[in-house]
Amino acid sequence: MDNFTFYNPTRVEFGTGKEQHIGQYLTEYGIKKVLLCYGSDRIKRDGLWAAIERSLAAHDIQLVEFGGIVSNPVISKVREAIAMARQYRVDAVLSVGGGSVLDSAKAIAAGTLYQGDVWDLFIGKGSIDASLPVFDILTLAATGSEMNSGAVVTNDATREKFAIHSVHSFPKVSIINPALMQTVSRDYLVYSAADIIAHAIEGYFTATVQPRFHSRMVEAIVATVIETTEILLDNPADYAARAEFAWAATQALNGLIYSGTSGFSYPNHMIEHALSALFNVPHGAGLSVVMPAWMRWYHTKNPAQFERFARTIFNRRTAEEGIAALEQWFDKIGTPTRLSQLGIAEADLPATIDNVLGNARYFGVAETYPRDVVTAILRSAL
């Protein structure tokens, strides 16, 4: 096992009704005025907004509203919010939504205290030395952002989908109420399943140091996601399954399964980020297309681990059978496995490949993923 530091100070408040205590949690951290970030107005119709307003009012916390954050969130919107956070002198950012809102909130919180342009923080031109505290009420399980220090945002001018990471960006308190996720659409449920599996398996397959203990924990996550997704497709109101799905999502990207592993990379995310940056496809849908294609290209580089995956997750014998079983499972639950299902055609490949190559440089894996490799993987997914 490699040397590592594990530090994750996020406090998770998990369960039914926890969002009703948001005012109390903010008060514990001395917060008096929050920038409340959200996406669509749906939260105003379903009672969540009213619950938040009530709790904030009960604790004399002022609310500055910033809505309209879209999936695959963009840096122009983050800049707008930073201007607002400064204008109103908020002392915290509260995200209400899924990963797009939360990642934006982290960028807003760091960017508000940064002197230059916030995109600097994504491209290494500036560093995050401080951040407004971030709080969140999660309405979609997948991102993992609720218990980590990262955030991914797209630059809408350059079509680059890049990330920040900072110890200052851990949420102070994350509220995960699985009951709030019951209304997630069938499509977003299966995209989320693909996203969580992708978070879990990137290191599992690519790490040069991958302890068996860590492989077992990854398998616990993947098996749980598969099992609970099937339950939820049958019965979206199954709270127990929704809760396991959500907590597995958190564990997939809170540092635990990567602690002490090394040499890993995020090739599926690297390729997918091009799809969502260029074609605005849902991140999870892009990932379910990329994963089988990438696996078929990669598996001979780590055959024992792919055989292990086939055996432990799908009770199959060979690496190829395991990959086929995953692809069939994606087909069965209804998340795409072909670029054509995303509306991406052969003619779109050159621009996509260029974007992936940019990401490969950004991820530091340009040598492993030259043009011919990226082309082969994407062509096989047409």
Added chain:
Amino acid sequence: MDNFTFYNPTRVEFGTGKEQHIGQYLTEYGIKKVLLCYGSDRIKRDGLWAAIERSLAAHDIQLVEFGGIVSNPVISKVREAIAMARQYRVDAVLSVGGGSVLDSAKAIAAGTLYQGDVWDLFIGKGSIDASLPVFDILTLAATGSEMNSGAVVTNDATREKFAIHSVHSFPKVSIINPALMQTVSRDYLVYSAADIIAHAIEGYFTATVQPRFHSRMVEAIVATVIETTEILLDNPADYAARAEFAWAATQALNGLIYSGTSGFSYPNHMIEHALSALFNVPHGAGLSVVMPAWMRWYHTKNPAQFERFARTIFNRRTAEEGIAALEQWFDKIGTPTRLSQLGIAEADLPATIDNVLGNARYFGVAETYPRDVVTAILRSAL
């Protein structure tokens, strides 16, 4: 899944050479003078002491020495250390050792800032409202104390082995260097294996709400402990196995596998604490005796989970076969499975039973564990 709060702010510094940075870590938290707690003088002979002294000196941190903490640590010794911590006005407690030293350190750190007698904190007569910060260098993997907020100490006057729990008692920084554990004796390695397995399975078998995700994580821990113990018995210098063993120990009791479970109790610990409080047997050795006996009494109350354990861990079919396989494995690695191996005879049972019944009241499970049940379990372990 039940509602829960997950909050674990301990920073773990894991890997080779990390102890050489103890001065730096203390400095990051503004520490100028530490009470250095330890057990035997062994650490002065093997180079660890010198490394610590060097690092503290390099950061101008004063050291007040408090040695002689024994396994199954006692409250009288904790009181001595509290007097010293006050006299020298230390601003942190540094534990160098295993669980006994670390649990003592937590009690010392809390007790130093508590006005009354420290045992009050163990029996609910006082509450922990503050604590000196605790840091530790772990030399034995088993306790889990390095990443949780609990501590177990024995009252040497009353022979009660009780616990404290407080959000103020999480270590600030825990240093886990598996290489420091290479010199652990064969006996203590196998006792530790039993201890970790006990931590993992208490909730697994007794929780009334036990999500499958959590069961899978428990199984990941137990399988890893079994696998790595066997490797280490063959080759104590196997760093990779030592590291997985240590990290699995930490995960077994840092809150993760209990998050969202409910209705669980710690019957094996409850019974074992009587053995170590009365007869000073090593905690893990006591647990490997208690576990198979308790399981044979309990398994019919949760048959599906015991069958699951038999199948996933030992590839056996029935609950009884799974229990027998665990007992055989304890025999194989050389940790005791009979009270007689601990030097405890039939004549010792009455006092033992009385002590267990006291623990049952303390653990709040007196109704489930009346005298006849405790007697039956202990007699079956003779």
